[in-house]
Amino acid sequence: MLVFAISDKGGTGRSVTGSNIVYRRALQGSDVCYLDFDFGSPTAGAIFSVSSAARGTAQGGMHRYLEGRLADPHRIDIWSESDREGLRTKPPGAGQMVLFPGDEGGGEFSTVSEEMLQRCVRLFARLEEEFDLCLVDLSAGRSFAAQMALAATARLPGVPFRWLVFHRWTRQHIIAADGLVRGQQGLLAVGVQHGHDEEALADHIRFVRTAVLEPDAAELEGLRETQKAWLNECDRELRELAGRHRVGRTSMLGKIPLDPVLQWREQLISDEDVLSSQIANAETVAAFDDLAKKIVDDSAWEAL
Amino acid sequence: MLVMGEVRTGLLQNSGEIPESLCQSVLGLLSGERVRVSRRPIVYAVSPDQLTGVDCRLASASRARVRGVGTVLSRASVTGGRLLQGSSHIRVVRSESDHRLSWSHYLARAGVVEVFGKVRVPDLAEGFAENGARDDCLDLGSVSERFMDAVQASPFLDRKAPFRSARTRLRWVAECGGPGSTGTGNTSAGTGAGAASGSAASGGAEIPGTGVLSPEGPAIRFTLGRDQVRTLRLVLPGGFTPGVVDFCEDLALHDWLLTTLLVIVERARVGTATRGEVTAKLAPAVDHLLHLWMPAARLDEGFAPFWETLERRPGFSRQWQSLVERVRDQIAINTLALLREAGGW
Ligand SMILES: Nc1ncnc2c1ncn2[C@@H]1O[C@H](COP(=O)(O)OP(=O)(O)OP(=O)(O)O)[C@@H](O)[C@H]1O
Ligand SMILES: [Mg+2]
Numbered sequence: 001m002l003v004f005a006i007s008d009k010g011g012t013g014r015s016v017t018g019s020n021i022v023y024r025r026a027l028q029g030s031d032v033c034y035l036d037f038d039f040g041s042p043t044a045g046a047i048f049s050v051s052s053a054a055r056g057t058a059q060g061g062m063h064r065y066l067e068g069r070l071a072d073p074h075r076i077d078i079w080s081e082s083d084r085e086g087l088r089t090k091p092p093g094a095g096q097m098v099l100f101p102g103d104e105g106g107g108e109f110s111t112v113s114e115e116m117l118q119r120c121v122r123l124f125a126r127l128e129e130e131f132d133l134c135l136v137d138l139s140a141g142r143s144f145a146a147q148m149a150l151a152a153t154a155r156l157p158g159v160p161f162r163w164l165v166f167h168r169w170t171r172q173h174i175i176a177a178d179g180l181v182r183g184q185q186g187l188l189a190v191g192v193q194h195g196h197d198e199e200a201l202a203d204h205i206r207f208v209r210t211a212v213l214e215p216d217a218a219e220l221e222g223l224r225e226t227q228k229a230w231l232n233e234c235d236r237e238l239r240e241l242a243g244r245h246r247v248g249r250t251s252m253l254g255k256i257p258l259d260p261v262l263q264w265r266e267q268l269i270s271d272e273d274v275l276s277s278q279i280a281n282a283e284t285v286a287a288f289d290d291l292a293k294k295i296v297d298d299s300a301w302e303a304l
Numbered sequence: 305m306l307v308m309g310e311v312r313t314g315l316l317q318n319s320g321e322i323p324e325s326l327c328q329s330v331l332g333l334l335s336g337e338r339v340r341v342s343r344r345p346i347v348y349a350v351s352p353d354q355l356t357g358v359d360c361r362l363a364s365a366s367r368a369r370v371r372g373v374g375t376v377l378s379r380a381s382v383t384g385g386r387l388l389q390g391s392s393h394i395r396v397v398r399s400e401s402d403h404r405l406s407w408s409h410y411l412a413r414a415g416v417v418e419v420f421g422k423v424r425v426p427d428l429a430e431g432f433a434e435n436g437a438r439d440d441c442l443d444l445g446s447v448s449e450r451f452m453d454a455v456q457a458s459p460f461l462d463r464k465a466p467f468r469s470a471r472t473r474l475r476w477v478a479e480c481g482g483p484g485s486t487g488t489g490n491t492s493a494g495t496g497a498g499a500a501s502g503s504a505a506s507g508g509a510e511i512p513g514t515g516v517l518s519p520e521g522p523a524i525r526f527t528l529g530r531d532q533v534r535t536l537r538l539v540l541p542g543g544f545t546p547g548v549v550d551f552c553e554d555l556a557l558h559d560w561l562l563t564t565l566l567v568i569v570e571r572a573r574v575g576t577a578t579r580g581e582v583t584a585k586l587a588p589a590v591d592h593l594l595h596l597w598m599p600a601a602r603l604d605e606g607f608a609p610f611w612e613t614l615e616r617r618p619g620f621s622r623q624w625q626s627l628v629e630r631v632r633d634q635i636a637i638n639t640l641a642l643l644r645e646a647g648g649w
Binding site for chain 1: 314315317443445446449453456457461462463464465468469470471531571573576577
């Protein structure tokens with residue numbers, strides 16, 4: 001299955017959440033890969049702690065592959081090549097976890113040619129043979145990468161795909177997420193131009209809220225009653241706004257709580273980080289775990 | 305003469321095995337000609353030969369700039385209605401000319417790539433075996449893979465494979481002797497079979513770092529690399545025959561089966577996961593793979609010694625048999641346990 005990760009705004013938590021979902025899914029026993037299609041700033045290597053690809057690879061990544069300059073894009077086996085010691089042993093029963101990094105100094109595409117699209121289709125079809133889940137991290141906003149993804153999936157009717165739209169829990173983010181899907185030149189409109197059925201495509205799109213601070217979170221315990229009341233009111237308003245923009249509970253696949261570790265550093269959160277060093281919150285891992293299951297759980301994707 | 309090729313092997317993207325009649329349609333997409341099928345001891349269907357014209361650098365261990373012009377000979381095949389292979393190879397000879405000739409010249413020599421200037425066989429052999437397609441050099445693997453992709457994209461396949469699996473890459477290099485061998489270690493001028501040279505049989509083309517290659521008789525060395533790459537080095541004093549390609553494809557097929565079964569068994573977490581889970585993970589192997597093991601079934605007699613060598617070390621069939629027994633035992637035990645739990649025993 002192909003899963004496309006997109007957000008309207010930058011810095012939403014798309015890459016960090018996407019990487020952690022992939023990691024959780026591998027631990028759950030699936031063969032997974034992560035494709036860095038954020039050609040302008042391919043930083044997935046840093047999240048997986050592969051320093052040689054922290055800002056993209058020099059050995060031929062996604063960008064150069066799509067340009068037709070190499071036949072086999074560089075692949076990084078995280079279980080053996082990560083710099084992080086805790087990641088370098090594949091737990092028994094875990095699946096493969098492979099990163100296809102972007103290119104150092106790649107840059108966004110300014111057009112999608114037919115040849116490029118064909119290469120993209122071929123890549124997706126090949127990876128589908130090998131991996132249960134391929135997560136494609138697109139850049140923020142309406143990009144050529146997103147357009148290519150829509151066009152490619154329209155040509156691969158036998159390959160299941162899903163879209164995750166990431167957004168933060170704020171007014172601006174909620175409105176923007178709706179616009180990215182249903183607005184002018186949004187995913188649905190562009191998808192239809194490339195041959196998707198609008199309703200069917202809409203059924204393959206869900207929203208994910210990132211870095212959410214619930215009004216009743218432990219972090220907010222010391223607040224005054226007046227502050228708590230105000231926060232509750234804000235949250236209520238946001239929920240209402242989200243509902244109006246069809247970004248509400250029914251079209252949401254999951255939400256990830258604000259996590260102290262992720263606020264400081266873009267990384268995978270291991271069980272170790274929660275259990276032994278206790279730097280990360282158990283709720284964060286539980287949310288990633290849950291999302292990793294829901295992505296492939298058909299009952300979470302029934303037509304709305 | 306130097307012959308090199310790359311075979312890529314993978315699971316046909318279909319829920320079940322496809323019948324012989326469908327093999328025709330699926331492989332027939334590659335060209336108008338008929339697909340060849342043999343039925344015993346296993347259904348094997350192979351596409352007509354495909355030619356790809358090339359004019360590019362050939363990999364060389366010393367990174368010398370070696371230009372080759374000619375055609376790559378490729379084919380796609382389906383074994384047991386279940387496994388797909390893309391296979392490409394070239395025979396390397398020295399060009400008699402110092403410039404590129406008309407394409408009709410090269411098209412008349414299917415699968416021959418002519419190189420310009422003086423080249424050393426071990427340098428090319430080593431360069432290809434070790435690095436495959438480095439720096440824009442001829443990439444036989446990606447040619448093979450293209451033909452596989454075309455088959456996998458066939459509308460006759462439902463794309464619902466029973467399990468995920470990686471394609472494997474077997475890169476092979478054969479140094480072939482035969483009549484006309486000059487023993488200089490260089491490719492001699494010529495375009496046909498009679499102009500072969502560079503065989504280790506004549507002592508001049510000893511391949512550095514491959515101690516097992518005996519200078520007297522046929523020799524074989526198989527190496528497992530990373531990223532699903534395997535390399536196979538062959539010395540064939542008797543010269544090149546198309547049977548070499550069959551042998552390499554057969555080996556690639558069985559290596560894929562073994563590689564894939566190992567992964568399935570590892571993932572089943574025998575002893576840790578519940579009996580139901582273990583059985584569910586192993587079942588696809590029983591349904592789709594175990595019956596496909598038939599090493600050397602379709603090969604010329606002459607290649608039997610090669611298989612025998614490989615059976616001694618690394619011992620393909622030994623490892624396969626022990627895995628198969630493990631799978632069957634697990635399924636038997638788990639079925640018994642489930643029956644007992646259900647109160648039937
Ligand atoms: N649940 C979370 N809690 C706290 N911080 C988070 C959380 N998720 C992400 N972050 C932080 O937010 C920042 C942006 O995250 P990330 O880089 O994943 O976003 P992005 O959408 O991929 O950004 P870009 O558009 O630049 O690619 C990072 O510093 C990250 O660590
Ligand atoms: Mg990012």
